[in-house]
Amino acid sequence: KAGVTQTPRYLIKTRGQQVTLSCSPISGHRSVSWYQQTPGQGLQFLFEYFSETQRNKGNFPGRFSGRQFSNSRSEMNVSTLELGDSALYLCASSRGGLYQETQYFGPGTRLLVL
Amino acid sequence: QQQVKQSPQSLIVQKGGIPIINCAYENTAFDYFPWYQQFPGKGPALLIAIRPDVSEKKEGRFTISFNKSAKQFSLHIMDSQPGDSATYFCAATYGSARQLTFGSGTQLTVLP
Numbered sequence: 722k723a724g725v726t727q728t729p730r731y732l733i734k735t736r737g738q739q740v741t742l743s744c745s746p747i748s749g750h751r752s753v754s755w756y757q758q759t760p761g762q763g764l765q766f767l768f769e770y771f772s773e774t775q776r777n778k779g780n781f782p783g784r785f786s787g788r789q790f791s792n793s794r795s796e797m798n799v800s801t802l803e804l805g806d807s808a809l810y811l812c813a814s815s816r817g818g819l820y821q822e823t824q825y826f827g828p829g830t831r832l833l834v835l
Numbered sequence: 836q837q838q839v840k841q842s843p844q845s846l847i848v849q850k851g852g853i854p855i856i857n858c859a860y861e862n863t864a865f866d867y868f869p870w871y872q873q874f875p876g877k878g879p880a881l882l883i884a885i886r887p888d889v890s891e892k893k894e895g896r897f898t899i900s901f902n903k904s905a906k907q908f909s910l911h912i913m914d915s916q917p918g919d920s921a922t923y924f925c926a927a928t929y930g931s932a933r934q935l936t937f938g939s940g941t942q943l944t945v946l947p
Binding site: 817 | 880931935
């Protein structure tokens with residue numbers, strides 16, 4: 722079974738631009754969560770989508786948004802990029818049932834904002 | 836109250852040693868505590884997880900000890916190997932939420 726895939730793997734943008742990152746979950750998984758990883762703040766939860774609906778949201782500004790499609794693939798968008806948005810963005814997928822279960826992480830997209 | 840505090844920040848042990856990584860939490864609503872291992876260039880991968888109704892769980896060379904009254908839990912790696920060199924994160928969540936609150940990470944180096 723293929724793992725979680727994220728595209729692109731690396732991205733360079735300039736301040737003020739916007740960026741869209743993509744995540745394809747493991748087949749059959751309906752929940753996709755996004756995390757930001759930085760040396761200073763560590764791993765922080767952004768949001769989770771399940772069946773095309775945002776089910777949970779972390780403490781990030783509105784510049785960070787996401788969506789999920791009917792095939793469970795998810796995208797996250799960051800508008801008006803700031804230098805501090807440079808990070809590794811990880812997505813994780815799980816079946817999304819009522820009970821706690823393993824979340825499988827992708828390799829991440831490394832974003833550099835200049 | 837959402838924090839999970841992890842220590843030490845880095846750890847160096849000899850092959851065969853038993854590194855111990857500690858975590859403490861504040862939110863008593865947390866009821867699921869996974870540990871993740873991350874290698875450079877990779878996403879975190881689940882190692883082992885525990886719920887507060889048990890005090891210890893073993894999977895292979897990895898053991899979690901859990902102290903509910905102290906709100907602390909720790910990861911022990913038995914007979915550590917150079918291949919265990921990675922960054923380890925503790926995490927916590929509650930109910931069926933997929934929102935993981937992570938510790939700050941421990942960079943483990945196992946010397947040959």
